[in-house]
Amino acid sequence: MKIAxxxxxxxGPEVIDEACKVLKALALGVETxxxxxxxxxxxxxxxxxxxxxxxxxRAADAVLFGAVGDPRYDSLARALRxxxxxxxxxxxxxxxxxxxxxxxxxxxxSASSLKPEIVAGLDLLIVRELxxxxxxxxxxxxxxxxxxxxxxxxxxxxxxRYSEPEIERIAHVAFRAAEKRAGRVTSVDKANVLETSQLxxxxxTRMASHYPRxxxxxxxxxxxxxxxVRAPKSFDVIVTGNLFGDILSDExxxxxxxxxxxxxxxxxxxxxxxxxPSHGSAPDIAGKDLANPLATILSLAMLLRYSLDQxxxxxxxxxxxxxxxxxxxxxxxxxxxxxxxxxxRAMGDAxxxxx
Ligand code: NAD
Numbered sequence: 001m002k003i004a005x006x007x008x009x010x011x012g013p014e015v016i017d018e019a020c021k022v023l024k025a026l027a028l029g030v031e032t033x034x035x036x037x038x039x040x041x042x043x044x045x046x047x048x049x050x051x052x053x054x055x056x057x058r059a060a061d062a063v064l065f066g067a068v069g070d071p072r073y074d075s076l077a078r079a080l081r082x083x084x085x086x087x088x089x090x091x092x093x094x095x096x097x098x099x100x101x102x103x104x105x106x107x108x109x110s111a112s113s114l115k116p117e118i119v120a121g122l123d124l125l126i127v128r129e130l131x132x133x134x135x136x137x138x139x140x141x142x143x144x145x146x147x148x149x150x151x152x153x154x155x156x157x158x159x160x161r162y163s164e165p166e167i168e169r170i171a172h173v174a175f176r177a178a179e180k181r182a183g184r185v186t187s188v189d190k191a192n193v194l195e196t197s198q199l200x201x202x203x204x205t206r207m208a209s210h211y212p213r214x215x216x217x218x219x220x221x222x223x224x225x226x227x228x229v230r231a232p233k234s235f236d237v238i239v240t241g242n243l244f245g246d247i248l249s250d251e252x253x254x255x256x257x258x259x260x261x262x263x264x265x266x267x268x269x270x271x272x273x274x275x276x277p278s279h280g281s282a283p284d285i286a287g288k289d290l291a292n293p294l295a296t297i298l299s300l301a302m303l304l305r306y307s308l309d310q311x312x313x314x315x316x317x318x319x320x321x322x323x324x325x326x327x328x329x330x331x332x333x334x335x336x337x338x339x340x341x342x343x344x345r346a347m348g349d350a351x352x353x354x355x
Contacts, residue, residue, distance in 0.1 A: 001030045001308055004060035006037040006053065009082055010281025011291035011344075012066025013040075018293035018348025019064060019300045022320075025352045026313060028304075033060070037089075038068025038082035038281075048085040054092055057274070062307035063089070064300060065276035070283050082281075090130060095266035095274055096166070097173040098128040098245065099302070102232075102252045102262065107325040111257025111334050114229065119255055124235040125181065126252055127174040128245025129167075130266055133196075134160040135242050160196045162241060167200050169269060171207040174239035178214045184236035185216050188224045188244055200241065221248070228252055253278055260292030260333045263299035265306055273307050275299040285332075289343035292331040294321055297351055320354035327354075 005020065007013035023030065035053040036044050044050070048068065057063045068082035078084065089095070104112065104122040112119045137159035145155040171187075178185045187204040189197035201218055208216040219227070221244045227234060228248065232255055240248060253262050262278040277295030285291055298321060305314035329350050330339040342350070 001028075001062075002060045003030055003032045003303065004056045004063045005032050005034040006057070006063060006065045007034065007040070008037050008066040008068040008085075008281060009039040009070050010067060010283045010286040012038070012068065012281055014286070014289070014291050014344050015277060015293040015296040016064065016066040018344060018351070019296045021348045021352055022297050022300060022317060022355065025355055026316075028308075028310070028313065030308070037065070037085045039070045039073050041085065042073065042076075042080060042082065046080075048080060048082045049088040053085075054088070057089060057093060062272060062303045063093075063274040064296075064303060065089075065274055066296065067277065067279060067281040069281045086276075089274055090266060093272065093274065094131070094268045096129060096131045096269070097170055097267045098126075098130045098249070099173075099177065099265040099267065099306075100126045100128070100249045100253070100262065100278060101302075102126065102249075102256060104256045105261070105322055105325050107322070108257055108261070108334055110336060112255055113257070114232075114255060118230075119232060122232050122255060124232065124252065125177055125237045126245060126249045127170065127177060127237060127239045128249055129162075129170040129241050130245075131242070132162050132166050133242035134158045135246075137161040160194065160243070162196050162200055164199065164203050167203040168207055170239060171204045172210075173267065174237050175207065175211040175214050178237040179211065182236040183214050185214055186224070186235055186238050187216065187218050188221050188238055188240035188248065189218065190221050190244070191218070192220060196241075204239065224248060225251060228255070249278075258292065258333045260295055260331065261298070262295050263302050265299070265302045267306060271307055273303065275303040275307075289345055290332050291344045292333050293344050293348050294331075294351075297321060297348070316355065317351075320351050323354040324350045 007016040109116040109120040191197040191201040259279040267273040301314040301317040304310040
């Protein structure tokens with residue numbers, strides 16, 4: 001088995017180093033190869049996703065990705081900006097399913113902006129479709145409005161669209177994930193208004209018959225946004241399209257208090273995936289040994305679970321993280337009075353020691 005390691009920019013290399021320490025300590029005999037991506041790749045070869053990096057990602061069984069982006073590159077043409085690397089990898093590797101577990105470790109319940117009794121024990125999974133919807137639908141652009149009250153005025157327009165097979169494959173991912181969890185899927189749409197959502201709802205309902213052990217319910221996206229802050233523990237697996245998933249997954253992320261704790265996976269239809277922390281490159285704290293590496297270490301656990309079929313090892317990493325938190329060690333982002341504040345490297349060392 002081979003893992004492509006793409007550290008990227010800002011705190012990316014720092015948090016990836018700690019995940020690599022953990023991988024090494026596990027001595028699984030997995031091969032790794034590192035390549036530049038994002039701003040680091042632009043500096044080295046003039047593009048954010050060089051061909052050799054893409055070739056490595058294609059050839060590997062899974063990709064462990066740090067983060068990309070830096071204000072230094074904000075003035076570059078869109079195609080050359082570091083963030084294009086992640087979009088390119090998703091497109092080229094066919095990564096259509098984004099999995100974001102939102103797990104609140106009991107030790108961190110006070111870090112959430114919600115009351116501890118609402119979030120303590122929270123454990124939900126958001127399955128977001130990643131390659132379709134209004135973000136990619138054509139036609140799109142600007143034109144002079146052909147009709148309506150503002151006919152002739154400049155307007156921007158986009159197209160929301162989903163085909164049946166696209167909905168079916170993301171529904172499969174959600175139902176299979178629910179089978180391994182509490183057995184409940186909530187499909188989120190806006191079927192009271194949108195044609196796309198009506199097809200989405202019909203298709204997901206039909207797919208449910210293949211999964212008799214999973215209970216399905218449907219929720220409008222406005223209600224889902226509300227329920228996520230009112231009663232987040234009522235969810236097990238949420239499946240939704242690209243636009244709604246983008247917003248809901250960030251809302252759910254904040255339930256845990258720190259973005260530095262949240263892993264994510266983006267999978268293709270064969271279980272190959274790209275695994276990355278949910279946060280960005282955090283240029284404000286880069287190079288200061290301040291970053292929380294746990295989201296990346298937990299992304300490695302997801303990689304082992306979903307792409308390398310090593311559930312037991314994934315559980316071992318997750319247990320080690322919990323043990324470190326229970327021992328009172330905290331990076332700055334999750335620090336509170338009474339706990340011991342440590343840096344990025346020391347947090348990686350602590351997880352290795354707990355293993
Ligand atoms: P960000 O996630 O990088 O940072 C937001 C805030 O959270 C900052 O205050 C940062 O210090 C803090 N933070 C983030 N990760 C942390 C960690 N592991 N430990 C402790 N604190 C952490 O988001 P941003 O500031 O909006 O974006 C910065 C850059 O990252 C931009 O160039 C953006 O485009 C890029 N970005 C990349 C990805 C990706 O690579 N997938 C995702 C989001 C943003």
